[in-house]
Amino acid sequence: MKIAMVGTGYVGLVTGTCFADSGNQVTCVDINAAKVAALQEGKIPIFEPGLEELVVRNSEAGRLLFTTDLAAAVKDAELVYLGVGTPQGDDGAADLSALWAVVDGLAPHLQPDAAVVIKSTVPVGTNAQAYARLKELTGRECHVASNPEFLKEGAAIDDFMKPDRVVVGVRDEKVGEKLRRLYAPFLRTEKPFLVMSPESAELTKYVANAMLATKISFINTMANLTEKLGGDINDVRRGIGHDSRIGFSFLFPGVGYGGSCFPKDVRALEAMFARAGIDPVMLQAVDKINEEQKSTLLEKINDYYSDDLAGKTFAIWGLAFKPRTDDIREAPALVLIEKLLAAGAKVRVHDPEATENVAAIYGDKLIYCDLPLETLEGADALAINTEWAEFRQPDMNEVKRLLSAPVIFDGRNLYDCATMKDLGFTYYSIGRQTVRP
Known part of the structure; x- marks a missing residue:
């Protein structure tokens, strides 16, 4: 054709x-x-x-x-x-x-x-x-x-x-x-x-994205509760995921969703609800939860440093909103970067694909590194925002050697808590108990 x-x-x-x-x-x-x-x-x-x-x-x-x-x-x-x-x-x-x-x-x-x-x-x-x-x-x-x-x-x-x-x-x-x-x-x-009818087809796209966004906000809400109550969200996730009615897809706790689709489509569907005279309370909650979740790592960082970040240097792994893309639209990493800079911290960043897009926004406000380990040199702590495959199994002894202090804030739960404790790290993650050496 x-x-x-x-x-x-x-x-x-x-x-x-x-x-x-x-x-x-x-x-x-x-x-x-x-x-x-x-x-x-x-x-x-x-x-x-x-x-x-x-x-x-x-x-x-x-x-x-x-x-x-x-x-x-x-x-x-x-x-x-x-x-x-x-x-x-x-x-x-x-x-x-x-x-x-x-x-x-x-x-x-x-x-x-x-x-x-x-x-x-x-x-x-x-x-x-x-x-x-x-x-x-x-x-x-x-x-x-x-x-x-x-x-x-x-x-x-x-x-x-x-x-x-x-x-x-x-x-x-x-x-x-x-x-x-x-x-x-x-x-x-x-x-x-x-x-189907054109109207049903148009709505199908929005409903699909809203459903997936809802699953992400749901598991993040439950992760925050699980962490407060002394549990482990990975255990909870396994406990519910094996129920065939629920499954595991999109039930990974983290620092929230971003990108070009979920945020704008949830909000557009909210607007359609409002025009139809229906209160979009659930969609508003999904969006609100997600925006708040993007600040989760900063809250953990402030907790560790008692809100005193001025002069500290942070290494950030992952800038794109998800792996295998260079898309930084509504990426959680940008929220963390903005708040760290506003608090007077220095920021060293690495992403396999999205660095150029971030540099176009921040210019010389950040230090851009070609390799993950390079970002750690002289950094007080590491914060992980995107679950790129190359971040999953780094040489942890080298990570520990390069950091000024062995502290990691993991927004994607990449590492095993028991292993991090044995290695002597202070390790914050999402929906799990903080590890201290």
């Missing part, structure tokens, strides 16, 4: 590239000329494992093109995918200004039988509004479908190639069948292709 993918952000670039890799002719459009020029040269603006190889391979095969010319991309396309950003607005709701600008721009060039497919995360009713807007602009009935994405940063290629399910919202069953053919190569293991 001939596909136009409007938007080369995280979702648009991954989706367009994966469609091209299954044999489709895909033209990706973006208004950022410098970004398009870089993509034409095979330079990827984000870190996502496996993506660069796919972009280069499909570009060289002629199946994947990049342009700033919306009209040229749309005029021959059977499917026009919209993957533009929908950031959080001032009122918490999704800002759809970029989406409407694209709809207005593509309308004169849309072929009569083509379908516009909304991939962006949008509030319920956006599909219907786009349908009405295109009808007014073109003077004819236009096909508008919804096809929400369920990609995890750091595993997006696998998620797209081997989806748990594909959700599409359509008014016309012929459009549904066209999308079924498009996704057929990715559903050979009998994963479901779920067809």
